[in-house]
Amino acid sequence: MLNALLYLFLGGIWILLTDLIVFYLVADPRTLTLIQTFKGIAFVAVSALFLYLIGRRDLLALKSSEESLRRERDLFEQVMETSPAGITVMNREGRIIFANYWAEQVLGLTKDEITKRSYNAPEWHITDYEGNAVSSEKLPFNMVLATGRPVRDAHLAIEWPGGRRIFLSVNAAPLRPGIFWKWWPPSRTSQSGRRRKRSFACFRR
Numbered sequence: 001m002l003n004a005l006l007y008l009f010l011g012g013i014w015i016l017l018t019d020l021i022v023f024y025l026v027a028d029p030r031t032l033t034l035i036q037t038f039k040g041i042a043f044v045a046v047s048a049l050f051l052y053l054i055g056r057r058d059l060l061a062l063k064s065s066e067e068s069l070r071r072e073r074d075l076f077e078q079v080m081e082t083s084p085a086g087i088t089v090m091n092r093e094g095r096i097i098f099a100n101y102w103a104e105q106v107l108g109l110t111k112d113e114i115t116k117r118s119y120n121a122p123e124w125h126i127t128d129y130e131g132n133a134v135s136s137e138k139l140p141f142n143m144v145l146a147t148g149r150p151v152r153d154a155h156l157a158i159e160w161p162g163g164r165r166i167f168l169s170v171n172a173a174p175l176r177p178g179i180f181w182k183w184w185p186p187s188r189t190s191q192s193g194r195r196r197k198r199s200f201a202c203f204r205r
Helices: 003-026 031-080 100-107 141-146
Strands: 086-090 097-098 151-159 165-175 196-204
Touching: 003 031, 086 100, 097 100, 100 165, 141 151, 141 165
Parallel strands: 086 196, 165 196
Antiparallel strands: 086 097, 151 165
């Protein structure tokens, strides 16, 4: 919008000033016509140069912004990959779209297998520590979705392929642009003496 107004202002000034100068200095109609033709060509050339410079500036700014976003994304992914906690990221539908190395160790699956599941896939066989079924609204993903607030230290158990039960301490939080999340290291045992693994699930809005 600002560029368009600037172009309109400068174009209007050019036309008014050059017309006044030409009419004041030139009286011959044929010469006047010739000068007006060259003046029009010059206006087109200057306009084209102006639009090129504006477009180039905007393109450079866009590339700079994209590069900055790429660096931030790469840094974020590096932090998540090197975190000592199992981390997964889910979209709004609850589909897992990212899992780091430790998520593979915590969940007993490869990244490809993890990202083919949703947070509440039946294959997880989710229960509490006592083996009781956990209602959907009590799962961390749905609690974050309902409140928009982080959930910390939710005690859940899942089943690995082969039937082994794994006890988890789950933290979940909405993932918004511009927020840096600190990942806590895995705890070794629960208060009841069961071996626990810590995982962190992020919900991408």
